[in-house]
Amino acid sequence: MSRHVIDVSLYLVLDPDLCGGLDGMVETARLAAQHGATVVQLRAPNWKKRQWLTCAQQLKTVLAPLNVPLIINDHVDVALAVDADGVHVGQSDLPVQVVRALLGPNKIVGLSTNNLGNVTELLSPEIAASIDYIGVGPVYPTTTKKDASPVLSHDEMAAMFASCTARGVPAVAIGGIKLGTAAPLMAAGANGVAVISAICGQSDVPQACRDLLREIKPAQ
Ligand SMILES: Cc1ncc(COP(=O)(O)OP(=O)(O)O)c(N)n1
Ligand SMILES: Cc1ncsc1CCOP(=O)(O)O
Numbered sequence: 001m002s003r004h005v006i007d008v009s010l011y012l013v014l015d016p017d018l019c020g021g022l023d024g025m026v027e028t029a030r031l032a033a034q035h036g037a038t039v040v041q042l043r044a045p046n047w048k049k050r051q052w053l054t055c056a057q058q059l060k061t062v063l064a065p066l067n068v069p070l071i072i073n074d075h076v077d078v079a080l081a082v083d084a085d086g087v088h089v090g091q092s093d094l095p096v097q098v099v100r101a102l103l104g105p106n107k108i109v110g111l112s113t114n115n116l117g118n119v120t121e122l123l124s125p126e127i128a129a130s131i132d133y134i135g136v137g138p139v140y141p142t143t144t145k146k147d148a149s150p151v152l153s154h155d156e157m158a159a160m161f162a163s164c165t166a167r168g169v170p171a172v173a174i175g176g177i178k179l180g181t182a183a184p185l186m187a188a189g190a191n192g193v194a195v196i197s198a199i200c201g202q203s204d205v206p207q208a209c210r211d212l213l214r215e216i217k218p219a220q
């Protein structure tokens with residue numbers, strides 16, 4: 001299977017509390033996608049499956065015409081049910097080879113990693129063949145994910161980005177990224193940044209996206 005090309009430069013992860021529920025999530029996704037977000041992930045750790053399905057259907061309707069991929073956090077069944085573009089899993093979720101087998105070759109599979117040993121192991125040929133990108137973090141302290149791992153040191157994250165680059169796997173940084181902290185991550189070797197609170201719940205979502213993009217892609 002050849003790796004899917006995915007632009008992870010500004011990767012929005014949705015949060016129901018910060019967005020004010022399902023309608024707020026769909027509206028946040030729409031605004032962000034119209035103003036430069038390159039990927040949107042549905043993440044709602046406390047939701048029942050029926051809410052996931054309803055929200056995923058609405059997100060797909062909004063995002064597909066904008067050509068922004070919809071990624072489902074953790075739940076392969078929801079992704080299959082709405083024909084989403086892919087699934088993101090972490091170390092306690094279904095193994096990526098299982099996710100790939102369930103989704104087939106044409107979908108995007110993303111994987112989280114939070115230490116260098118982990119990256120080396122995860123980028124073994126078998127696993128690397130199943131994934132399209134890696135989420136590296138938390139790179140800064142975050143209050144959004146209650147069970148987040150310890151924050152990575154600058155050197156460790158830079159080594160992780162380098163390891164991903166050497167294997168041709170795009171790496172997106174995640175965790176506590178705000179305006180002013182995206183540029184150093186790009187300089188350290190990330191291919192993009194994934195954010196929740198820097199966009200969700202912001203009073204001006206288009207402006208938040210534009211400001212982040214200026215840091216991520218300063219030449220444009
Ligand atoms: C882009 C991206 N990177 C990392 C994560 C975290 O995934 P995981 O460790 O599985 O934790 P939960 O999000 O499932 O709580 C992510 N969601 N997205
Ligand atoms: C889902 C996730 N995975 C690692 S940190 C994190 C939360 C990121 O949220 P924020 O951008 O608000 O810190």
Ligand SMILES: [Mg+2]
Nearest residue numbers: 074089090093
């Ligand atoms: Mg997970």
